[in-house]
């Protein structure tokens with residue numbers, strides 16, 4: 256049996272969303288610096304500009320009925336302490352055949368490469384390489400090699416059944432991206448995973464929106480079926496699993512996906528500039544024309 260192997264990665268730039276997270280951190284640093292400046296004389300402040308991005312939370316018209324966890328008796332002996340063996344176990348025992356069969360086959364046959372490095376601000380990502388940025392034995396300088404990145408640091412910290420299930424939801428989400436890419440003509444979707452989002456065209460922004468909506472829809476279907484009412488690892492374990500709780504109401508669910516993609520649910524904005532208006536329109540934002 257061929258197991259999963261380590262993919263040595265070299266430095267990589269222009270990752271989808273990484274740039275955006277960095278931008279968010281830069282903004283936070285700028286704000287902190289601003290607070291440290293000597294106080295200026297108090298002047299009458301101009302009237303606050305209306306934030307056209309503000310979008311009050313929509314109430315879902317129907318909520319899902321949550322199921323119960325799948326059979327996890329294979330967890331009784333604990334998870335392997337070696338990262339790639341651990342991931343292999345999570346994939347092979349995954350309740351969804353898209354992961355346990357299709358993803359497993361793609362990883363075992365080396366059609367898809369695995370990267371378990373920790374990328375700050377990222378839980379997982381499917382992407383294509385650009386020439387020269389990834390070292391894969393025998394495939395140096397190859398462009399468009401598909402890579403699945405899953406945050407190995409988070410994976411190694413899993414300590415409860417709900418945490419394991421939530422991580423399996425993440426694996427499923429990224430698998431959906433990989434399978435969507437594989438089903439499409441390369442020219443259709445390849446750009447999304449190899450190109451700086453700041454350079455996306457409008458149609459590329461729409462494609463990205465459609466892909467994320469699809470991946471979140473399927474991830475939430477799984478979360479609901481497994482009875483995951485909270486998100487212990489990636490969210491606040493005391494609060495409802497908001498996105499998935501809204502997944503049966505397309506209008507409210509699109510709002511949640513929009514908030515997630517743009518960072519609005521974290522009190523910041525980091526949308527790629529070309530995508531601002533089309534994402535707002537696709538989500539049904541009432542002020543989309545203002546973007």
Ligand SMILES: [Zn+2]
Pocket residue numbers: 428432466467470
């Ligand atoms: Zn995604």
